[in-house]
Amino acid sequence: MIENLLLGLSTAFTPMNLLWCFIGVLLGTIIGLLPGMGSSTGVAILIPLTLTVEPVTALIMLAGIYYGAQYGGTITSVLLSTPGEAATVVTTLDGYQMARRGRAGAALAIAAIGSFFAAIVSLLLLAGLAPPFAELALRFGPQENLAVMVLALVTMVAFSGQSRTRAAAMATVGVLLACVGVDAGTGEARYTFGNINLLSGIPYIEVVIGLFAVGEVLHQIRVGMAKPIRAGFRDLMIRRQDVRDSAGAIGRGSLLGFALGCLPGAGTTLASFIAYGVEKRVSKNSKQFGRGAIQGVAAPESANNAAANANFIPTLTLGIPGGATTAVLLGALTVYGLQPGPLLFAEEPDLVWGLLVSFFIGNVILLVLNLPLAPVFAQLLRIPYGYLYPIILFTSFVGAYAIDNNFFSVWVVFVFGVIGYGMKRFDLPMAPLVVGVVVGALFEKALVQTSAIEDGNLLMIFTRPIAVTILALAVLLMIGPALMRRARALLGPTRPREDREDEETHV
Amino acid sequence: MTIQSHPPRHAAHLVLYGGLAAAGLAVAASAVGYRIFVEESRIGPGFLPLVARLLLAVLASVLLVKQMRAPRAEQEPSHEDVDHTGRTTEQRTRVLRRVFALLFVTLLAVQYLGIVLAFGLLVLVISTWLEGRRPLPAVLMSATSAAAMYVVFAVFLRVPLPTGVFGF
Known part of the structure; x- marks a missing residue:
């Protein structure tokens, strides 16, 4: 392990590789700031720029774009409730609330610190556990994937407090939206109404931009625009207590993100949602979640960074992309004449370890760039909302167009902007709907594959130990809190119901 | 407030x-x-x-x-329902309806004006008509935002943005 890390350090620490790493991180941050321009699009667009350099240098730059974009997405999620990246959607829930309370700088700083810590943890885990994790990932068949998807949906619903029924309804609506398009099993078109744009399904990035960015703008106009935040520079800085309060969340988020990132297809978005849900359950500060809890920013930000790094395990060792961006990077590997798979670690150790060590370097650059800049970014909130919202609308719609160069995306954003506004008016939680849309297609694919493997008998899933363990966890999440309340009620006097309701928040 | x-x-x-x-x-x-x-x-x-x-x-x-x-919530009188910009609920609702309408019209206008110009005009109309900004700063803001969008998306990221009769 030590030799591998030293080899990686010697490869990554050349002036050329450091420069390209810096360029990648910087470009990634800028790309992440633009709604719709996710890391996968950014990497795909910039591949041609890397064709003249060494493969390892090119990969270091492209990987820099990957995690740089996630941090860029965090900035707009926190300051404007406009996620630049799907993986930072969940950050809007508490990050934006922190910003409205004059703590935007702390939210951005803890996101950078959490991401940095997650990078170190995931680098060490990657170095030590890549081969066994790849082996474990190979044992994940459709049945286990199905169980993971169930867990993702249950997690989001279970952590929605008093609004569980509404959260479940919204998650179901999300799954239904994911059913639009060509069926994974038979290739049959469903609910497309003859529109060819719907054959590939309702695009979830556009859904996210519509619900969160446009929906929030319309909501702000209706309720009275948010006041400019005139917090002092000191308030915008992160405090030592903030770091102490977030330490557990960062640790848990990093480990959870890494574990989920190792699974092919699970992706960083799912990791961030599950980490948020788990943190809401275990955190001492759980009643503040949805109202500006710093742990609600630290956990998902650490998770999405750890997952982004761990995504390289299935990509490099199995040749199976961990998510959308690693799928594009997989394509880039073949462009450079490299063959991803189990032999890559043995045949190209300098490339693999140089790339893995560059994650650490890239995150150091991100931290150095963004920690002092966090309060500066936060100054954006001093601008009156009346100036900001036309620009947010402009960026959101042009960004949506840029995803597929298709004007249909722009209409999707408009429609979901109106839906998002309606959901806010009726106090319906958006996060479960987004999880439903993201997970829905993967869920159905796993369902169809499981059905095919088990000859239509879905109950055979209970013969798979890993799947059973994951499903048991899901059941525990659903009924655990109720059982605990019962147990507490039997053991001692309970607090009045109104008190408990005060503690619940909607996400 | x-x-x-x-x-x-x-x-x-x-x-x-x-x-x-x-x-x-x-x-x-x-x-x-x-x-x-x-x-x-x-x-x-x-x-x-x-x-x-x-x-x-x-x-x-x-x-x-x-x-x-569920018991029906009592509707509280809304005599203080004025936001920090001085708008009442009724005025805010009117602005919201206009933003809805303007957005819809902008999306329809993209095929004639191109996406950058159409949204640039949207920024200008919102700033002057709905937000009451003075013409010169509003024109500067919309022109700057349109130019920035064009440079970032069309020049830097090479996205083939929809163009209109003016060719950009």
């Missing part, structure tokens, strides 16, 4: 949940048309839509019953 929105009316919630329940049940029938099972009892394309719609119908019914049982 930023004002919290009024809780949506009881009746509106009833209509929403009732509509969701009815739509769930009614459209569940359409899922059957996509085949629930295919050969060898395997799951067909209609399976997940059917299950999800039935589940939605059940959940919406639960919400509907809860809403019917």
